[in-house]
Amino acid sequence: MDVAPVDQREPRRRSGKRTQLPDQVKAYVRELITSGQVRPGEFLRIERIAEALGTSxxxxxxxxxxxANEGLLNFLPRRGFVVAPITAEDINDLYWAQAQVAGELAARAAAKITDEQLDVLAANVKQYAQAVKSGDWEAIPEIGLEFHNxxxxxxxxxxxxMLFxxxxxxxxxxYYSAGNPKHTGxxxxxLLKALRNRDAETARQLMFDHILGQGHRLVEILAERGLWADSAQLEEEV
Structure with a gap:
């Protein structure tokens, strides 16, 4: 997994029951926020989101x-939903927490993984390299995610x-997987080598660094996109 440019295409429309639509909305809006396409303080228009997702x-x-209950948005009566403030520290904290859990999972995998599963991961690594070589940016994040799965x-x-x-x-x-494949590559x-060697602590540390580095690169990209430019300017004026 790695950092990539924001995918500007419309999100994939999922088929499913009505009860799945709010989750699809959440995923879409969360992507807008954490990718920097909408900024803290911006209002979200319900009708525009409905149109983008093809729903009511x-x-x-x-x-x-x-x-809003999760804290990503604020609801203002008679005005609507506005993006809540999000800081670089918030993003780094999320990736740190993810890295802790992912590291433990990698350590446990090193102790329990079968030869067949190692072969699957080896094939995945080759498939990832081939996708990078051919520039298949649609497949790259999916292949990278399947390694973790x-x-x-x-x-x-x-x-x-489940916690992860x-x-x-x-x-x-x-996961911004397509833009910097040299890291995942x-x-x-x-990681695969550590798993083959049944080296739990090396696998733990490699996975921790892998995930944490991802967060740092995402923060750098969002800073370059000016996500926190307005708040920095306000601090200078104060």
Missing amino acids: QSPVREGLLSL ELHRAAQAHKLV DHITSNLPNR TEHPA
Whole structure:
């Protein structure tokens, strides 16, 4: 997993029941926020989100209310939903928490992984390298994510995986995986080597550094996009 430019295309529309739509709205809006496409203090228009997702306004409102409960949005009566402040420290904290859990999962996988699962990961690493070579930016993040999914299956720690997924739900949908494959292209093979050697502590540290570095790179990209420019200017004026 790694940092990539924001995907400007429309989000993939999921098929499913009405009850899934608020979750789709949450994922879409969370992506807008954590990618810097909308900034703290900006109002979100329900009708525009509904149009973008091809749904009615009711599930959009439900999803936005849920995000307000999570603290990503503020709801102002008679005015609507506004993006809540988010800091570089907030993003780094999320990635730090994710890195802690991911590191433990990697350590457990090193102790439990089978030869068959190692072969699956080895094939994944080759597939990732081929996708990078061919410039398949659509497949790259999916392949990178599947590496982690297979590792989590090897760890046999379902509750930890659930915790990991909960933390991940607050991060950009595509993990910004496509834009800097040189990191994943070297870090995943190093993780695979540690897993083959059944070296739990090396796997833990490699995974921790892998995830934490991801967060640092995301903060750098958002800073370059000027996400915190307004707040920095206000501090200078004060």
